Amino acid sequence: MRALLLLCLVPFGIATAIEPRAEIMEPAYYLDQLALGLKDAPGPVRADLAYVAISELAAAYALESRLARQETGHQPGQRKLRRWAVAVENLASELDELAQTVTPQSSVRTGFGPGNSLYLIVDDKPVVVSGPRTDDQADLEKRIVSRFCSLHPCTQLIPLPQLSNAEPVVSTRATKTQWSFSEDAGPICSTDDGLVFQFENASDLRRKREACARVVAELHLLAVEIIERKKQGTRVNWKTMKIVTLPLRLHHEIQLNNDGDVLILYVPALAAAPDLFMLLRPWLAANVSGAQHRVLISDAEILLPPVGFMGQ
Numbered sequence: 001m002r003a004l005l006l007l008c009l010v011p012f013g014i015a016t017a018i019e020p021r022a023e024i025m026e027p028a029y030y031l032d033q034l035a036l037g038l039k040d041a042p043g044p045v046r047a048d049l050a051y052v053a054i055s056e057l058a059a060a061y062a063l064e065s066r067l068a069r070q071e072t073g074h075q076p077g078q079r080k081l082r083r084w085a086v087a088v089e090n091l092a093s094e095l096d097e098l099a100q101t102v103t104p105q106s107s108v109r110t111g112f113g114p115g116n117s118l119y120l121i122v123d124d125k126p127v128v129v130s131g132p133r134t135d136d137q138a139d140l141e142k143r144i145v146s147r148f149c150s151l152h153p154c155t156q157l158i159p160l161p162q163l164s165n166a167e168p169v170v171s172t173r174a175t176k177t178q179w180s181f182s183e184d185a186g187p188i189c190s191t192d193d194g195l196v197f198q199f200e201n202a203s204d205l206r207r208k209r210e211a212c213a214r215v216v217a218e219l220h221l222l223a224v225e226i227i228e229r230k231k232q233g234t235r236v237n238w239k240t241m242k243i244v245t246l247p248l249r250l251h252h253e254i255q256l257n258n259d260g261d262v263l264i265l266y267v268p269a270l271a272a273a274p275d276l277f278m279l280l281r282p283w284l285a286a287n288v289s290g291a292q293h294r295v296l297i298s299d300a301e302i303l304l305p306p307v308g309f310m311g312q
Contacts, residue, residue, distance in 0.1 A: 031144055047104050049148050054098055061088055065089035068081065101123070111217070126214065134176070137176075177213050178190050189209070189212035196296045198298045199300050215269045218265075220287075225265060234256060234257075238285045243270055
């Protein structure tokens with residue numbers, strides 16, 4: 001911790017009252033594979049994954065808060081870091097409360113962001129699979145997978161041969177989002193490929209983490225799709241590109257040029273923040289061309305999508 005507290009993407013979990021099974025998921029399985037394999041599974045099975053993931057995530061943040069308090073202690077000049085520890089503790093409590101609301105009847109959808117990071121939408125509430133420490137992500141994912149597979153026969157639910165042919169996870173050249181906090185600046189959400197979102201303070205941390213992760217994930221999804229269209233000869237006008245919400249708000253139309261070429265995707269966070277998307281278009285253009293470009297959104301507090309953007 002010292003000068004700053006780092007936070008990075010990691011998964012979360014849940015489990016309903018099902019008799020545990022002795023069979024544990026084989027090491028070849030990963031959390032993203034598990035989520036893909038359960039895409040069409042019965043609702044109660046997906047709810048179990050959500051509960052296991054969210055409760056594990058809550059435990060990880062509760063531990064991080066305790067460690068932060070021990071690190072800061074009562075040393076002078078640590079006031080901001082103590083506030084950060086409180087914010088993380090509040091986030092852990094919110095996640096734990098959400099986990100307790102998950103039932104076999106809960107609606108659970110999954111999605112993927114940079115670095116194959118998983119997010120869940122539980123009863124229309126988005127939860128990013130993101131834990132407090134980058135180095136611990138693999139262990140957190142293993143705990144989620146093992147706990148879920150102690151409840152269900154994973155090798156029967158998701159045969160390995162099928163996983164090799166599963167639809168690709170959206171990741172491309174992206175890295176996971178990282179969170180940092182120091183005495184001199186507010187929280188910063190960033191990626192290794194040049195996206196930087198700076199906030200004024202750590203209040204409403206959960207909403208900020210989810211919004212930032214969703215924007216980053218959707219940007220990389222959009223980059224992947226545009227790359228494929230450019231390979232087919234489609235011209236892209238970066239200056240006029242915009243996102244239009246389609247009827248029923250289930251999909252969005254990304255207008256690539258003035259010739260009528262469009263992409264149909266589900267990008268609710270970007271659609272809910274048109275001013276932000278305009279500022280991010282130069283980064284998107286560079287990413288599609290394979291170039292490095294850094295963009296700093298210094299007023300992310302205002303520009304990131306508001307609470308409830310999933311319904312936009």
